[in-house]
Amino acid sequence: MTVETVSNLLVAAWLLPVAGFTLVILFGRLFRDHEKPAWFTVLVMGTSFVLSAIALWQYMANGMEPYCDPWPWLAIGEGKFLEVGPYVDEVSVLLMAMVTLISTLVHIYSVGYMHGDPRKSRFMAYMQLFTFSMLTIVIANSLIQLFVGWELVGLTSYLLIGFWYEKRGPQLASKKAFVMNRIGDTGFLIGMGIVFFKFGGDLVLRSAEPGLGIFGTMAANGMNPLDLSSADQWWLTIAGIGLFCGAMGKSAQFPLHTWLPDAMEGPTPVSSIVHSATMVxxxxxxSARIFPILTPGAHLFISTIGLITLVLAAVIACAQTDIKRVLAYSTLSQLGYMILAVGVGAYTFALFHLITHAFFKCCLFQCSGSVIHACHHEQEMPKYGGLMRKMPLTAIAFAISTLAIAGAAIPYTEYALSGFYSKDGIIAGAINYGEAFGRNGMSWGSLFYWGPVIIAYVTPFYMMRAFVLTFLGKPRDKHIHDHAHEAPWTMWAPQLVLALFAIIIGWPMFRVGASIHATAPTMLTHDAAGQEHLTMMSQGFDAHTEMAHGFHLTHGFLLHGFAWIIPMVLAAVIYWNGFAITSRIFGLPVLKQLHWLVYNKFGFDGLYDTIFVALCKIVAKLAAWFDRMVVDGLVNLCGWLGKNIGFAVGGFDDQVVDGAVRGTGRSAVKLGGVFHFVQGGNLRVYVLILLAVGLAGLAVVVIPLALGWAEPAAASTAATATISALTQ
Structure with missing residues (x-):
């Protein structure tokens, strides 16, 4: 099988979900039973996964080289086009297989979870479109194609988070997610514009022709990354940070992190896929794809954001009582690890952790959904307890995924769950990054490795806390416990599959981490500029020797330090009897205030509502007033003037112009009436007229003579004329 065939398989796997979406939206209503369209979407996603798995197997087994097949899309000048098309390398084939597998399992889970929902087929169609959107990002050959998928992900997440739009919570959560992602996307557009206009007018991530692509274009225009002027370095830094702002929105990084916990208002299948394989x-x-254009300044910015997010979210997770919100802040913290890894230069481990995290986090959310489903949609852990006896399969899957996210390993051996391998590599990269600062006299650089190391102990604590409060101890709400039951097979079967992958996906025999790490020299380009940039990024520490040394140091530190055991035992001891111990501890005045602050997420939601939302409302009110009083006022004034001028013109037309016409008509009618009277055919009228004329003629002759006004001859002449007229 050739790499072109692999590319065609991936394109088919990419397009299948959008075909399924179209068919279900158009014809899903023809089925009275929502189960048939739902299972059809499962079949479509399963087929997409099979195609992706075949492509992955063939690509890895045959040691194929990266490949792309650009298609001209939009003309942007003479002989220049914006290109789209598939980009095939180790990362894209791995993520295509991962996304389609997890989406298939979530589709199966949704069949059971959404049972009885009157809009189930529409929900499944939205899930198909959501998957297609993410696959568009994964397979994209250019930033413009990636941005199309990026915006589709934003749209479909809005539809899915707000799927239960009858409720106030999902309405607000979907709008919040949409708006905060648009803020980040503004930076994305700015960064993309700088790359396009300042650095060669090309957005292709990788081109089939050597020397093209982002850095290839820079080299073709004489802008070698190693020889950039300070001005160009500044522009490249702004471009990198701008593009990363898009990632801040989608991956919910500080300070754009508040939308992700609120997204829990949507159906649990949405949470499981959003937090694992798609949006975040x-x-x-x-961030990993744009790694070669990141300058040291951009790296520092990215690593700082990742560090703040991973620490902040982990602390907040320790105080939450809603099971889905604990997992949401856990996701934020793990995303902070990944973003930190990109910032410190260990982006291959960021992608590795992205894959391992997808499996155990999807499993955790599905388990939480099963618990919520079994407990009459109750999400508060204080009302759980002792559910392992009622839901053993769910408890086992939750426990395995908890160990995986905690980075559990068997002490003094090399056997571990998937989260250990990927997270340990991130910590090793952070240690090397911090030490590079230390060698240059900047001691504060140690924060970049102490932060992730400390949170490596906090993560097992809050995850074990959630497990103990939910599945162990005594039941704290008898009604909920008595009615709890194991979920149907469509819900627990995907959990067990995900739990299995949470165990094995990081094992060296599967070469997931090694395959991603092998993409380091070829992640974005194969040209000389890309190679030189990787050399530049490794300055300050050897990318292979010191990274390996740091990895082994951390490996031994975390294994022999029992990093995952100690906090788990501590959490089990504290929360075995519910909140009995913590209620006394946090009853102390100072700790009570601290707990309140952490429980309320350090007040970020209130702060944003007070400053930004309130400011937006004020601006909106001012704009509404301006629109109503000024814009609409001018329009209304013009309308009033037009109306009154129209009335005046209408009055003139009616009274003068039409009045003259009507007066002429009335006069003609009256005159016609007179002549009609004369010529009416009545004999008496004729006699009367003759008599009147005769009298008038007589008066004309007699009266002037009597008064001496006329001569007799003249009168005789007049009389003669009158008589002649009457006798004619």
């Missing part, structure tokens, strides 16, 4: 993963994927 897109930001990490973008």
């Amino acid at each position: 993963a897109a930001g990490v994927y973008l």
